[in-house]
Amino acid sequence: MQLVARCRKCGRVMKSERVDNYRVKMTCSCGFSDFRTITEKVKTVNPFYHKAGFTPFLESEKGKMVLTMQKANREHLEIISLEEISMLVSSDFDLPLVLRRVAEKVATQLKVSVCSIYLMEEGDLVLAATYGFDVSFVGKIRIKIGEGITGTVARDRQHISLTRASQDPRYKSFSELQEEKYNSMLSFPIADKQDVYGVINLNSTSMKTFTDDEIYFISIIANLILTAVKLRQKVASGNVTP
Structure with missing residues (x-):
């Protein structure tokens, strides 16, 4: 999943590099860098959406x-x-x-x-x-x-x-x-x-x-x-x- 973000210093589009399963490093040509947390498995806007995990399951x-x-x-x-x-x-x-x-x-x-x-x-x-x-x-x-x-x-x-x-x-x-x-x-x-x-x-x-x-x-x-x-x-x- 490619993350697109703009640099907070110069406004240019930053490059993303995945560090691990949970983090992405964002770098800009101006030298600014930042870390974002985004898991490979979650693709929704709300990161807590994809699994409910409730028990017991109610049929009604x-x-x-x-x-x-x-x-x-x-x-x-x-x-x-x-x-x-x-x-x-x-x-x-x-x-x-x-x-x-x-x-x-x-x-x-x-x-x-x-x-x-x-x-x-x-x-x-x-x-x-x-x-x-x-x-x-x-x-x-x-x-x-x-x-x-x-x-x-x-x-x-x-x-x-x-x-x-x-x-x-x-x-x-x-x-x-x-x-x-x-x-x-x-x-x-x-x-x-x-x-x-x-x-x-x-x-x-x-x-x-x-x-x-x-x-x-x-x-x-x-x-x-x-x-x-x-x-x-x-x-x-x-x-x-x-």
Whole structure:
């Protein structure tokens, strides 16, 4: 699927290059570049449209109408969540507050027990925000690149989705977080084409299978977090006026 967009600096049509199954890099001859999130499988305007995944399936006409309303409501809420998170990213709030609110909104939207965000710090992944785990461990949990599922995702820059995470040979539990009680896990890299900036993790006590829609949703969130991190790095360096 070819993505057509114009440069925000000069207005020329930008070239698109797919980075992975979820992201496309847009480049312009003037030197401007940007990343867009668009999965190869989704070709509708609404990225949450192509699969409903409701159970049980109701056969009656009335039941089908209920399912249609539920689906529309879910899509509406997901779009609202993305709008709210986009506003957080572009706000002048400090990064820790932005990440904390993002974690809370994502966990609530996808109905998972835990959402945690790790950022790179001195070569390690450090817990930067969490919803569901004890917040006193923020800044204290450190994971090396390649260590456990989270470290593997950061190293390979590819997401991992598991229904029984603790049975995976790459799994490493942190006893202080009491991770052993969580079954399902989705771990997604926060990265651009050159560097990894962190990882966002979702954990669920149930044996949940994350759908393509949910993974796509998290890929958008990961890119928004990346934007938030880069923006505040530029502000801190004095290259951008807050």
